[in-house]
Amino acid sequence: MDTVSVKPSPAETLTDVMARFTAYIGKRLPNDVSDKLAQLRAKETKPLAKTVYESMADNQEAAKRLNRPSCQDTGIIQYFIKAGAKFPLLGELEDILRDATLAATKAGPLRHNAVETFDEKNTGTNTGRSIPWLDWEIVPDDDGATIDVYMAGVGCTLPGAAKVLMPGEGYEGVTKFVFDVITSYGVNACPPLLVGVGVSSSAEMAARLSKKAILREVGSHNANPNAAKMETLLEDGLNEIGIGPQGLSGNSSVMGVNIENSARHPSTIGVAVSTGCWAHRRGRIRIHADLSYEILSHKDAAL
Amino acid sequence: MKKILTTPLSDEDIRDLRIGDVVYLTGRLVTCRDVAHRRLIELKRPLPVDLDRLAILHAGPIVRSLPGGRFEMVSIGPTTSMRMEKFEREFIRQTGVKMIIGKGGMGPETVAGCQEFTAVHAVFPGGCAVLAATQVEEIEGAEWHDLGMPETLWINRVNAFGPLIISIDSHGNNLFAENKATYNERKIPIVERICEQVRFIS
Numbered sequence: 419m420d421t422v423s424v425k426p427s428p429a430e431t432l433t434d435v436m437a438r439f440t441a442y443i444g445k446r447l448p449n450d451v452s453d454k455l456a457q458l459r460a461k462e463t464k465p466l467a468k469t470v471y472e473s474m475a476d477n478q479e480a481a482k483r484l485n486r487p488s489c490q491d492t493g494i495i496q497y498f499i500k501a502g503a504k505f506p507l508l509g510e511l512e513d514i515l516r517d518a519t520l521a522a523t524k525a526g527p528l529r530h531n532a533v534e535t536f537d538e539k540n541t542g543t544n545t546g547r548s549i550p551w552l553d554w555e556i557v558p559d560d561d562g563a564t565i566d567v568y569m570a571g572v573g574c575t576l577p578g579a580a581k582v583l584m585p586g587e588g589y590e591g592v593t594k595f596v597f598d599v600i601t602s603y604g605v606n607a608c609p610p611l612l613v614g615v616g617v618s619s620s621a622e623m624a625a626r627l628s629k630k631a632i633l634r635e636v637g638s639h640n641a642n643p644n645a646a647k648m649e650t651l652l653e654d655g656l657n658e659i660g661i662g663p664q665g666l667s668g669n670s671s672v673m674g675v676n677i678e679n680s681a682r683h684p685s686t687i688g689v690a691v692s693t694g695c696w697a698h699r700r701g702r703i704r705i706h707a708d709l710s711y712e713i714l715s716h717k718d719a720a721l
Numbered sequence: 722m723k724k725i726l727t728t729p730l731s732d733e734d735i736r737d738l739r740i741g742d743v744v745y746l747t748g749r750l751v752t753c754r755d756v757a758h759r760r761l762i763e764l765k766r767p768l769p770v771d772l773d774r775l776a777i778l779h780a781g782p783i784v785r786s787l788p789g790g791r792f793e794m795v796s797i798g799p800t801t802s803m804r805m806e807k808f809e810r811e812f813i814r815q816t817g818v819k820m821i822i823g824k825g826g827m828g829p830e831t832v833a834g835c836q837e838f839t840a841v842h843a844v845f846p847g848g849c850a851v852l853a854a855t856q857v858e859e860i861e862g863a864e865w866h867d868l869g870m871p872e873t874l875w876i877n878r879v880n881a882f883g884p885l886i887i888s889i890d891s892h893g894n895n896l897f898a899e900n901k902a903t904y905n906e907r908k909i910p911i912v913e914r915i916c917e918q919v920r921f922i923s
Contacts, residue, residue, distance in 0.1 A: 589922065
């Protein structure tokens with residue numbers, strides 16, 4: 419039998435996987451988020467809040483049934499990459515993820531969200547200058563790559579804030595900053611939120627860590643006992659305020675508070691807050707050197 | 722039982738509504754967000770759609786083009802209404818729109834506009850975009866395509882669109898402003914308590 423098979427190149431294979439994974443995470447929430455939402459819904463007692471939780475569950479069901487993005491705002495696509503220094507496609511990865519975004523935009527479909535600044539034109543492709551946004555960490559002695567795909571709508575992007583405190587303000591100042599951001603801007607950001615807090619030295623260091631914090635699993639804790647204690651204190655305190663789903667008040671406010679930290683200059687405390695909405699659309703995929711893969715964030719995911 | 726309002730909306734329909742009420746909408750609903758507001762109010766360009774007694778939705782949907790110049794609504798959740806606060810009072814005055822649907826609260830200017838011109842602001846649960854799309858029966862038209870997919874004015878015929886939670890009524894009440902005042906009051910003792918437990922610098 420004469421068959422001619424044209425084997426896709428490794429870069430084409432990975433582009434296809436990443437395109438399908440990017441489109442997929444816009445349709446299904448990761449397990450940690452959907453489990454937490456189910457818990458919060460079961461505990462809710464206020465009628466208006468229960469109506470909203472019901473709409474949220476109906477929506478996720480409809481997104482699954484109709485195979486559509488669960489929220490219309492599919493965000494600016496961001497990839498957080500932990501790449502092994504020996505990952506065979508390390509040099510190609512940037513192009514691969516750009517092509518994956520283009521393909522996912524058509525296949526999802528994803529909303530056209532990339533507007534070139536200053537030209538102020540929507541590119542219509544979800545790609546543009548430095549978009550998709552890539553965040554890199556290189557892991558020595560590893561030949562695979564772990565990639566977090568994240569799409570955040572504008573609602574939960576708007577509260578993002580960073581500030582550099584004087585050390586005299588201490589972690590008390592951090593606490594006040596987090597509460598001020600959540601009670602003033604978090605209300606409109608589609609709560610219950612996953613709150614990410616970065617504690618570091620300067621504004622951009624703290625900001626990056628606060629985003630990394632919401633990529634961490636709901637319910638996980640910082641390895642530092644004081645930071646972990648503060649996560650619990652902030653989570654319980656914010657829940658006591660009772661912002662409820664959509665800010666309409668209820669028994670809780672947040673899915674959790676995750677803190678990521680670094681060492682700091684002795685004379686500053688950089689603090690930042692990033693929020694993830696209830697439809698916290700992120701996914702984690704591990705790519706092996708032979709380009710086989712495992713989806714770590716969604717059980718039973720089929721691309 | 723579901724309370725369903727039908728467009729065109731009368732002042733009487735609107736005056737009956739109070740913050741916290743849950744209603745559903747049947748009829749014509751037009752998407753209208755940042756740039757459309759800016760064009761009408763700041764650039765003084767007339768809107769290509771007559772909104773008198775209708776409802777608008779602060780939303781930028783995902784729409785699929787179908788053969789024959791028709792469209793399918795894929796996903797249409799509300800966007801953050803507060804971005805339209807600086808325009809909304811004047812927008813209500815000029816267009817005669819009766820119901821503004823979006824996400825999260827709006828501010829004092831919108832409250833004033835709703836009171837003066839008998840209108841309401843309502844919240845559709847954010848992120849529930851597929852649920853909302855299943856309540857759109859047909860896209861009847863589209864204007865200002867040059868604004869791109871999210872900002873185009875999509876003219877929708879909807880059936881029992883909701884739940885819509887009234888957040889600003891025509892009597893000067895603002896649900897989110899009231900809630901925020903409560904949250905800010907509750908916050909003070911909670912923050913004080915936590916501060917005592919995070920004195921890590923000592």
